Amino acid sequence: MTYRAPVEDFKFVFHYLANMPGLLDLSAFAGVETDLINAVLEENAKFTAEVVAPTNRISDRQPPVCQNGKVEMPSQIHEAFKHFVDGGWQGLRHPEQWGGQGLPKLLATATTENLYAANVAFSLCPMLTDGVIEALLLTGSEEQKRTYIEPLVSGKWTGTMNLTESQSGSDLSLVTTRAVAQADGTYRLFGQKIYITFGEHDLAKNIVHLVLARTADAPPGVKGLSLFIVPKYLVNPDGSLGARNDVWCASIEHKLGIHGSPTAVLLFGDQKGEVGAGAVGTLVGQENRGLEYMFIMMNAARFAVGVQGIGVSEAAMQKAFAYARDRIQSRAIEGSAGPVAIIHHPDVQRMLMTMRALTQGARAIACFAAAADDLSIEHPDPEVRRANQALYDYLVPVVKGFSTECSLEVTSLGVQVHGGMGFIEETGAAQFYRDARILTIYEGTTAIQANDLIGRKTLRDAGATAQHLIQCMRQTLQELQQHASNPHSGEQSEWGLIVENLTLAITQYESVVAYVLDQTKDDIRAVYAGSVPYLMMTGYVLGGWLMARAALACANAQTENTDTVVSAAFMKNKRATAVFYAGVILPRAQALALAIHQGVTLTHAVERSSLMD
Amino acid sequence: MTYRAPVEDFKFVFHYLANMPGLLDLSAFAGVETDLINAVLEENAKFTAEVVAPTNRISDRQPPVCQNGKVEMPSQIHEAFKHFVDGGWQGLRHPEQWGGQGLPKLLATATTENLYAANVAFSLCPMLTDGVIEALLLTGSEEQKRTYIEPLVSGKWTGTMNLTESQSGSDLSLVTTRAVAQADGTYRLFGQKIYITFGEHDLAKNIVHLVLARTADAPPGVKGLSLFIVPKYLVNPDGSLGARNDVWCASIEHKLGIHGSPTAVLLFGDQKGEVGAGAVGTLVGQENRGLEYMFIMMNAARFAVGVQGIGVSEAAMQKAFAYARDRIQSRAIEGSAGPVAIIHHPDVQRMLMTMRALTQGARAIACFAAAADDLSIEHPDPEVRRANQALYDYLVPVVKGFSTECSLEVTSLGVQVHGGMGFIEETGAAQFYRDARILTIYEGTTAIQANDLIGRKTLRDAGATAQHLIQCMRQTLQELQQHASNPHSGEQSEWGLIVENLTLAITQYESVVAYVLDQTKDDIRAVYAGSVPYLMMTGYVLGGWLMARAALACANAQTENTDTVVSAAFMKNKRATAVFYAGVILPRAQALALAIHQGVTLTHAVERSSLMD
Missing domain, CATH: 2.40.110.20 (Butyryl-CoA Dehydrogenase, subunit A; domain 2)
Structure with missing residues (x-):
């Protein structure tokens, strides 16, 4: 089984969660139609599955070495890179002026995720090239731009x-x-x-x-x-x-x-x-x-590393689903004539659904953030640009920190689903587990992201952006409540579960934001002791909100019986994933909130001991 | 920095949480005094630190290969194994009749943990030998025992x-x-x-x-x-x-x-x-x-693998603490003249304390279980033996599943504390991360342990053993409440935190046990969908209970001003760890309980989708 890009999920998320239609209405994207977006998605899916994914094991098994200062890459990697350059993939989201295609960053989020999923080691080269291009576009002299940007955009350098x-x-x-x-x-x-x-x-x-x-x-x-x-x-x-x-x-x-x-x-x-x-x-x-300029590159790279987490998660999940459908072992829990595929066992389902919920939740956040990035650059109204810039800035450390932390869990579950086979290197599940482990470290560890989220993104605007997100979530909650009380909406217990757990999560998120703002004056250490929990909690809650919106979108599409961008089967699966997210993933926010609020007691206890001497 | 056995924690846990003094009063251990126990602990610490730990990297870097059906082990491993045999370590807990020393399994829990910590790959050989000895002792014919047991106990075979x-x-x-x-x-x-x-x-x-x-x-x-x-x-x-x-x-x-x-x-x-x-x-x-007999060996091996999780966690934690004390990077959060050792940064402290709380919590459970195992074999009263057998049986899947799942988190945090260095193989943090990954798989995956915990250990006795544990925990809660209300006990907020979160956790554990018992009749799939969450929750709650008992023991020892088995500094650190456990780790039980109770809704949502087709 080989990797296949999750094209349908991208179409769904673009349309229902990231307002791609609104984006394409902007004059900056004149001439870009949904059909073109979909064609790029399909072409990229073909490229990543057929050209890049087959190199993933080679990258792992033939690590490049340095001899006399030179590093030779394997021939298969040369070939994949040539296809990458020839396909113009490096230039997708860069300006047409420099040979790029000037397409939305939202679309690039998908095409890069697929590249990361297919071979994350390989994809780091284009990722860093993207960062250098962004930094030079914004800060380079005319001569520097003229000299460097075009060969970088083309993939020549x-x-x-x-x-x-x-x-x-x-x-x-x-x-x-x-x-x-x-x-x-x-x-x-x-x-x-x-x-x-x-x-x-x-x-x-x-x-x-x-x-x-x-x-x-x-x-x-x-x-x-x-x-x-x-x-x-x-x-x-x-x-x-x-x-x-x-x-x-x-x-x-x-x-x-x-x-x-x-x-x-x-x-x-x-x-x-x-x-x-x-x-x-x-x-x-x-x-x-220099640091200020480097942060331009770093912010692009941080967002990209977050998307790497999603890509590696997706690849690990696909592999686990395929194995679980294939591997026959033990009877069904309700009884069965003989042994069944392990995908029918409840705990395998729990693992697979956890992988799926985390991956799709993180993807929804990343695409929501990418759309804000596009709007912050391309929207004609400066106030809309400013608001979306603030939103994107708030979300970057979450995309980076949350998606990559999730990828550690997802790739670990991927090994677990494979049982003993998962521990054998030839299976490939272990490679995802090893590859993912750098993602929470490079381009700023999760703690660095969390410091950024607290210091520059929450305290600096006195919680205004966080409050804006809370308002958006409460809006969704109202729609959900109307929906849950509608006797025709069916599956009441599922809607009830989503409403109940999302309500709780939003309330707790709000209380944690308030804690961060208040407590900073009195005991900054107590606040930062909860920095990573705050980041993770933000990710869980935002993912829960967007998954709930996804469930609503599916239900509305069904009711209205209109043409939908995805299949009915996909929407049934999306709804089930949203319910699972609400029931299993969202409650984690509660555990984190409890811990965050105890910051003072916890730090004092540690300080009174000699543990940190 | 090299590994050092946590001798002081073993002394503490033996004495205050696992009632070693009571065990040594049994006639089976006549002649075994605390001094002997301590001497063995010290000798084992020396052996594991000086002889075994230095081979850990060699085991990783020189994996044995099979040539013409033969497998040659590296010379350093031969040497370590010779010391192991000469020291009589294989026979520690086996009968004197066959050349062993007949010491408590509780003590062997410590000596094997240290071996696992020093080199888990190496230690698997003695671990499996232990299992074969146990199986043959109980099921072998006289001739089989005569032929095989003595050379196995001596370590010759x-x-x-x-x-x-x-x-x-x-x-x-x-x-x-x-x-x-x-x-x-x-x-x-x-x-x-x-x-x-x-x-x-x-x-x-x-x-x-x-x-x-x-x-x-x-x-x-x-x-x-x-x-x-x-x-x-x-x-x-x-x-x-x-x-x-x-x-x-x-x-x-x-x-x-x-x-x-x-x-x-x-x-x-x-x-x-x-x-x-x-x-x-x-x-x-x-x-x-055969399966029944194999389960004797497997139960011994399952407990042992749980202890492996604790050992690998301890080793990863020690390495992380050492690095965090050594590595200078960034100013303190409150401000400082220059950069400080990273152990002073709040999030590094959170990671280190999480590693410590999980490791010590899991160790407390394992030792508590080992003491029950000893009592189930050696106590003169058959009713006490029976009760302790039931207790031990309930705890084995928890020790196996919980300790090993924790080891995945602990070794991952160990990598994270090292930052970029953690991803470089020469550092050694990554080895723990890789080594630990098998622990949740072999000798029965976590799901297999969870099925055992639900099916054979909870449903079969209609929750009696779980109820017994709940009673023990409520007893501790009473002592804690008395203590928390005592105006002389100091640090009210810390006691309050322990009482509050433990109360909540016990209540939720009780409700989950009731759910498992009730729901099984109506919807067995919904119950097993929460099997691993139930196992993990049991581990978190038992760990929280034993850590709370540890905090009480420290406070009582301080108040009574009696001779203690450990230093005052150790007890201050133990108390801080207990507070951290209550504040950060215990709330996870809440998130798990919420998910478990939604079993029916969650499984129905998945069943209505086409995800598992």
Whole structure:
């Protein structure tokens, strides 16, 4: 069984939860019709299933190695990458001005998820290229844009992001890489960066490194960081490649997962280049504003990593469903003539439904966020743009943190559904488990996302965005209540369950937001002790809200008997998943809320002990 | 930093939660004093830390391979195994009659946990040998006991358990291995078994396989399974080794973790032996009662695997604490002059405390269960024996299922605390994550444990054992309430938190037990849909109860100012952990209870969809 893109779920979520029709009405997307969106979805499904997915095991089993500073990728990966470039997939959501297709980010959320699902290690290269493009579009000089963006958008060159040093991970104030200004306006960089994804490889002719470094007179801390473009090969004025720059791959890490992604240690200024001592770089924007610029790239990458979590979850889930339908073992719980496929056993169903509910819940949040991103850029009304920017900013750490934490659970359940076979590497379930494990770490750990969610996204606007979401949820609750009380709506207990648990979850979410706002003045440690629980709770509640909206949309479509974008069978399944989400997943919000509210007692208890000495 | 056995926690749990003093008063343990127990704990701590723990990385990095049917173990593993045998560790809890030391199973719970923590792959060999010894002690003929038990107890030979075939995993009714009766009273076995842990290796002179197979006229299903002893080398009447038997290792699996444990495919009757066609075996007990006998071994192994979960959790936790104390990154949340060790960051503390609370909670349950096991065998009063047998039987699936599920979370948090370093294999945190992943699968998946807990352990005695536990918990609650209302007890909010959340958890546990009993008549599928949640909930509540008892014991020891078995610092930390458990871990029981009670609605929703078609 091979991976197949969840095209029907994307069509459903686009239409009913992320208002794709409204988006396509914007003048920015003039000429883009639903038919085109669907055609891209189908073409992307074909590409990811037929070209990329078959390389997933190869990426795992033939990890690239570094020899004499060079990293050779397997031939099958070269071939897949060539198809990726030829298909124009890198340019999907980038401006037509630079050779892209200018399609909605909402659509790109789907196409990238499918790529991540098919081979997450491979997909990291395009993901980082996307980030470099976004950063240069917003902060690069005209010359920098002219030089770099078109080859990046076409996929001819690839990009990387250079932040981490061995003493400087989550805390970028400790970065020591130096940038020395030259008479010609360029800089020479000296230092060592670690964990550089696709920092060296032979898929593309050139690699464009974005590097955080410190100029000679820079202030200490994060306010002294500047951002530089350091290409592997210098670029001549006519766009052709020049001298080999002084940036070198020293080694490739031996990792738990994503073996197919070369994670490089890069040495800048090791004096082996054709340019003399020091890697030649050009400053992006102004000095000492590097972190701010890097955050543009990082925000794009954070959202993308969240979508990776969803993609890997989807792939693991599909594999588990297929195995559970195939594997015959034990009689049915109610009795049966002989052994049955394990998909009929209640606990296997619980595991599969948990995988499905979490994956679809996280996908709904990500698409809802992507639509806000599109609106924040393309809507004609500045007030709508501003509101959607705030919404998207609030949702990015949730998409990143929640989707990736869920992917750990989903891929673990994927192993469990396979029983003993799941532990055998050849089965492939274990690869998803290993690959997913980086997702809650890179581009900012879940704790870093949670700090962002509390500090910059909840406290800074005094909870206004969170309150806006709560109002949206209460609106849905009213519709649900009307629906649940309608004698024709059927399955009363299911609607009752959704209404009851969503009501509770919203109330608790509101109380937790209030706790965060109030308690910060008195005991900031107590608040941050609940930071990840707050992030996870936000994810569970938003997912529950969107799944409830999905159930409503299915019911309304049935009642109105109109043409629907998906099949009747899909909608029946979506409703069952929404009920399962409400009954099994949403109650987790309650446990988290209880813990968050105990922040003061808990931190005091730990402080009085000697555990942290 | 290397692993160190948690000796102080064992002393504490033995004394205050598992009534070791009462156990040592039994005549069966005449001559065994607390001093001896402590001396064994200290000696075992030395052995596991100095001899075994240093082999853990070797086991992972040099997985044994099968060449021409032979499996060579690395020299360092040979050396560690020699120390293990010379130290007499295999015989600790086995009868003195056969060369063992006849010490309490409660003590063995500690010594085996430490072995599992130090190198879980290595420890599987002794674990299975323990199981074979237990099965033969209870079901072997006098001759079988005389032939096999002493060399197994001494560690000279090792044992294995042969159940699984490729079509027969959780469902043993599908076993097809044949046993053909011979004129001399022996049998010849033909078939293939998979997933045989330490099924072949060169650590010991002989390997004693216990094999489930079907005789010619056996009824179909599990009622036609018989148990056979099939030694790798036949044993002469004088105990010396004879002909090489017709059982062969065909291959070793390539697994996600526990690389150091050779997981063999074994061929019986492949005609390569010195005995002609068919592996020579002798029947254990009576024909067709094999599954019943195998369950003796399996119950011992299930408890042991639960303890493995605790051991791997402890090792992962120690590593995470050490890293968090060492790694300097970012300022303190309240502000600090410079960056601080990450152990001071609230979310790192949350992760570490979660690891600690789950590990210590699971350990308390396991030791509580082990004490019941000892009493069920050694207590002079048959009624006490019976009651403790029922208690132990109820707890075995909880120890197995809960401790191992917790180990997945704990080892995952262990990776997370290390940040990017956690994903790099050389760090070692990832190994725990990979090794732990088998624990919820082998010796019966968590779902199999949960079915056992519901079917044989809750329904069969109409909830009597569960009710007994609830009474014990209510007793503790009374003591806690008295304590919480005592104006001298201090830290009122902490006692209040424990009382409040434990009260809620007990009430919900009681309601879930009632639900299981009631609902089974009407809708068995709805009950089993909540089987794993019921198991996990039982674990969370029992852990919360025992941690609350631990907090009480610490407070009482402080008040009474008596000599204590552990340091004052340890007790302060234990109390903080108990508060954290009550505030953060116990509320999970609530989320699970809510989901369990929705069983009918949830299963109906899934049944009406086409998800499981």
